[in-house]
Amino acid sequence: MTASLRERLASARLYLCTDARTERGDLAGFLDEALAGGVDVVQLRDKTLEARQELAVLETMREVCERHGALLAVNDRADIARAVRADVLHLGQGDLPVRHARDVIGDGPLIGRSNSTVELASAADGEDGVDYFCVGPVWATPTKPGRAAAGLPVVEGVAALRPARPWFAIGGIDLGNLDEVLAAGARRVVVVRALTEAEDPRAAAAEFGRRLAEAG
Ligand SMILES: Cc1ncc(COP(=O)(O)OP(=O)(O)O)c(N)n1
Numbered sequence: 001m002t003a004s005l006r007e008r009l010a011s012a013r014l015y016l017c018t019d020a021r022t023e024r025g026d027l028a029g030f031l032d033e034a035l036a037g038g039v040d041v042v043q044l045r046d047k048t049l050e051a052r053q054e055l056a057v058l059e060t061m062r063e064v065c066e067r068h069g070a071l072l073a074v075n076d077r078a079d080i081a082r083a084v085r086a087d088v089l090h091l092g093q094g095d096l097p098v099r100h101a102r103d104v105i106g107d108g109p110l111i112g113r114s115n116s117t118v119e120l121a122s123a124a125d126g127e128d129g130v131d132y133f134c135v136g137p138v139w140a141t142p143t144k145p146g147r148a149a150a151g152l153p154v155v156e157g158v159a160a161l162r163p164a165r166p167w168f169a170i171g172g173i174d175l176g177n178l179d180e181v182l183a184a185g186a187r188r189v190v191v192v193r194a195l196t197e198a199e200d201p202r203a204a205a206a207e208f209g210r211r212l213a214e215a216g
Pocket residue numbers: 015017043045075076090091092093094095112113114134144170190
């Protein structure tokens with residue numbers, strides 16, 4: 001029997017957000033390596049793309065995700081998530097409310113939400129139609145400039161809630177500070193630069209996977 005999207009999300013530990021790597025022209029090769037290393041979910045997060053370009057990039061990503069059994073996530077846009085039949089739509093605080101996004105994408109795909117406080121995370125954990133949530137940025141990060149760090153205490157606060165839904169820590173996380181995030185209680189992480197800028201994305205993803213699995 002094929003695992004449902006929710007079952008696949010439940011076992012996901014490592015979530016990658018990547019841009020289209022247009023200038024480097026190596027998106028499929030990069031993803032092949034990162035997913036071979038053990039990335040479970042991949043999101044296209046590239047604010048420079050027009051809708052048509054985003055759709056084309058996502059079609060490429062879908063092929064790689066299917067080959068590796070990873071979930072494909074769309075950032076922000078419910079219309080694009082529907083068009084590409086994405087597995088996941090990720091919504092921030094400024095994006096469509098969940099119920100409106102559900103009207104567009106239907107009941108099948110998963111929806112994730114971003115949060116920066118324990119209170120927002122608690123609300124997301126109880127919000128109808130939300131399948132997982134993220135909390136961050138744990139550390140200030142050049143990938144999302146201008147956002148103050150939420151810090152490890154927010155990760156500790158969310159862990160103390162013992163959320164019913166899967167949740168991920170995000171923001172400034174790399175192999176050098178992963179142990180601090182795990183010690184704060186997170187068991188799933190989202191990363192950008194730790195893989196997009198890794199010399200060996202497969203080895204880096206494998207090391208994330210090993211340490212996340214060891215943490216339980
Ligand atoms: C998995 C994941 N978590 C958090 C975010 C951030 O979403 P948002 O706050 O909407 O900011 P942008 O990424 O859209 O700039 C995310 N994209 N993915």
